[in-house]
Amino acid sequence: MERISNDIQVLMNAVELKVENFELKSGEKIIAYLSEFPTISGFPYKIILVEASDGNIHSKFRQWDTSYNISQWTHGIYNLDRLKIIIDEKILSIADQTILKNELSKLTQIKLPESIRDEKAMILDGSKWKFGISLANKNVDYVWTASTEKINLFVPIIELIRKQYLDRI
Template sequence: MERLTNDDQAVYQAAQIEIDQFDLKEGEKIIAYFSEVPPIRGFPYKIIIIETPDGTILSRFRQWDTEYNFSQWINGIYNLDRLRIITDEKKLSESDIALLKEQLLKLKQIQLPESIRNEKAIILDCSEWKFGFLLADKNIDYTWRAATEAIELFVPIIELIRKQHQFR
């Protein structure tokens, strides 16, 4: 039986779960990820950078196609089992791999901030961003709506991740 709802938040939460569902093959590990979850009618997406057992570095992309789904759900009844998810996979170029490794090495050598979330900013109805990476067998994860200046430490990696896939 399909799950139907008229609750915007339920469909939004189902989409967040869907874009996070990457099927990793045996031996693959996530090196870094970046996601943006905009307000309800935006296009939430997540990109992961993975290393395969043979050392190949790939990026995988998942995005909820809200334009398509909301054009189909004109009566305000949402089908949580029929979310359209756009996927893509690409191999990183040698120059991107070198840049990624260089940036991760820099981050390994410095004291990282515990948070990059600007707690004093007042944000109304905007995107939430998530960024994380694997460093010395430790996962570093950040979430923010308004970032502190410390985000500058991560901009080269975030830009590298985002440039891998053309999206809305």
């Protein structure tokens, strides 16, 4: 039996689970990720950078095709089992792999902030962002709607991740 709801929050929770559900192959490990979940409208997505057992790094992309699904659900009744998810995968160029490794190496040398969320800002209709990296000596995960200047430490990696799918996000 299919799951049906008329609650937009239930729909968005189902979308988040579906977008974040990547299947990894044997020997693969996630080294960085970025996701954006708009609160009002848009195309929620997540991009992960994965290192394969052979050392090559590639990106995997998942995005909810919001316009397709919403056009199918004209009466505000959502089929949670028929979410259309766009999937893609690319191998990072040698240049991008080098940049990524250099940036990750720099981050292992410093103390990373516990949070990059601006606690004083109030955003009513912004996106919820998630970013994480896996380093040799630590793993960090950040969530924010408004960030502090501390995000600048991660901008080169965030831009590299987003660059892989600029035509889609």
